[in-house]
Amino acid sequence: MILVRLILVLVFFAIVQMMAVAQSRDLLEIRITQGIEGALPIAIVPFNWEASTPNRMHVSSVVAADLQRSGRFSPIPAADLPSWPTSFSDINFKDWRLLGVDNLVIGQVKQTHADQFAIEFRIIDIISATQLAGFRIPTKEKNLRLTAHHVSDLIFEAILKVKGAFATRIAYVTVDTIENEQSRYRLQIADSDGYGARTILESREPLLSPAWSPLGDRLAYVSFEDRNSAIFVQDIRSGEREKVASGLGINSSPAFSPDGKSLLMTRSFNGNPDIYLMDLKTKKQRRLTTHTAIDTEARWTPDARHIVFTSDRGGSPQIYR
Structure with missing residues (x-):
């Protein structure tokens, strides 16, 4: 036996x-072909790049891919965005409401020293026209991709009240x-x-x-x-x-x-x-x-x-x- x-x-x-x-x-490819019904529409505006070096790592693209892969969010393609605001005062809330977006993320990547960067971003509630959260994360150029995953975690938690696991x-x-x-x-x-x-x-x-x-x-x-x-x-x-x-x-x-x-x-x-x-x-x-x-x-x-x-x-x- x-x-x-x-x-x-x-x-x-x-x-x-x-x-x-x-x-x-x-490269390991992780593909989720379907999320939950009613995934939240969200707009991740391409982050403004303020550095002397070329933008080789697009933080907003990594963030949008993270949120899409979670199945909980449905990011709007960058080409379909009505505008690319970089500050709260630049946001035309009427345009975003017409697009059917619940939340908007804007930000910039700033070079602070030779190899030092800071990612600053805001999470905006389009319905109430208020800021849900804002963050500034210091990082190095070689760690920009990892920091982008941290940005995804913060967005995920700010909106869903559940800790993310992208980083x-x-x-x-x-x-x-x-x-x-x-x-x-x-x-x-x-x-x-x-x-x-x-x-x-x-x-x-x-x-x-x-x-x-x-x-x-x-x-x-x-x-x-x-x-x-x-x-x-x-x-x-x-x-x-x-x-x-x-x-x-x-x-x-x-x-x-x-x-x-x-x-x-x-x-x-x-x-x-x-x-x-x-x-x-x-x-x-x-x-x-x-x-x-x-x-x-x-x-x-x-x-x-x-x-x-x-x-x-x-x-x-x-x-x-």
């Missing part, structure tokens, strides 16, 4: 692997076929829109389940480089990594605790896949589930008081706490 369950688990992780990997490309990064696995029909796996990270992809690890064996640490400085993941699953934790900047769980059976589904000091994982060295909690400093681990079912994919609740996980103890995969 245990052997059957282990085979089922391996099949499950094979399916997860197939879903997780994508064909390797120079975050994603981790994913790609796979492509090389000589003799062998596969090459790459663990990569990129901005939330797929820009700036960077390879963290490359392997001839499968890589699975990348999980960020709370500070975004480490990744935990599963590697089959030793012909069996093992869990590694890797520093993003230095590239240094440590094998924290390996051996017989399944070692999978890592997830950092909210304080980054411990790691949830699924292990089956005792014969059945259960949830374990490992202290990353001492490497001591504690078994959290002892059911005969397959328990996996554990994650912390936001208050860090409970975990949720997937189990088939009810006859089919369900979420338990």
